[in-house]
Amino acid sequence: MKLSADMRAFEQRLGYQFQRPELLVRALTHGSVSSATRTDNQRLEFLGDRVLGLVMADALLDHDKSATEGQLAPRFNALVRKETCAEVAREVDVGAVLKLGRSEMMSGGRRKIALLGDAMEAVIAAVYRDGGMEPARRMILRLWGARIASVEADARDSKTVLQEWLQARGQTPPTYEAVSRTGPDHAPVFVIAARLADGTEARASATSKRQAEQAAAAALLNLLGA
Incomplete structure (x- = not known):
């Protein structure tokens, strides 16, 4: 599969080039436009949520070696919640390449928190399935890096x-x-x-x-x- 120019530009924003471009296409396909021959991103979203969680948990342990479990838990939740995933998605402009049905496009789906957050998690899974854990980890840490450093303030309930x-x-x-x-x-x-x-x-x-x-x-x- 050959990716469009927009998709190639998105790869550059991610900092990762896919060996199996169909994984990226699937990660960016919302259920409103899926079909028998076009799979949506829900299964990848499920996996990406777990990959993100593992990377964030590991990063938090490295970031603050004296933090207790009670301190780490709210920081972790702040980093992996849907709103944070959507913020990262906006920074790399997931909305520009998200594949949506007409109804979702008309209702502003490219800007919806839930859709952007889900797509970002699916993209993480696509990188993981395409290149393994290390490329996925590097991408996540690059995109979330500043948030990890400042998460104490964001995690305050x-x-x-x-x-x-x-x-x-x-x-x-x-x-x-x-x-x-x-x-x-x-x-x-x-x-x-x-x-x-x-x-x-x-x-x-x-x-x-x-x-x-x-x-x-x-x-x-x-x-x-x-």
């Missing part, structure tokens, strides 16, 4: 920290209110208010409710000086 801070002072847990949701379905923006019993609140926005709640909790912690 602000909602848990806020709740524990309040409980230690005999105060009730905060409430979280969805203030608004704007933007199209493929790129929503949620505004969440984190509010204390005395009415003190902080607001934050993000592309998912979970991220917005975490950001609002972090803002409230800063407001409280915690």
Whole structure:
């Protein structure tokens, strides 16, 4: 199989050239355009998630040799979660080469977090199946490198920290209110208010409710000086 110019350019962004180009094509094929002769990327996504997890777990052990399991677990989750995979996918412009059906294209599928994250995991699996663990590891560490170095900040569970801070002072847990949701379905923006019993609140926005709640909790912690 001969890859298109766009696919070759994508290989350059990945830093890996496929010996079996059909693996890359499969990794970038969404279920909305699959057929009896064109397999989608779901099986590769399943494998890529495991390859990414192994590489990240190993990298975290090397990065901080004194970290406990309790410290490593949230860092690991921050590095392998779908949102992070989608961020990496955007950096290498997976969306430009993602193969989608018409309905997904019309609904902005090339920018959806779930689709981009799944495709990135599938690409990791494609590299693993094509070249083995070492090329996959090198690619992952190159694309995730800066995130591994700064993961302590990204892994802080602000909602848990806020709740524990309040409980230690005999105060009730905060409430979280969805203030608004704007933007199209493929790129929503949620505004969440984190509010204390005395009415003190902080607001934050993000592309998912979970991220917005975490950001609002972090803002409230800063407001409280915690």
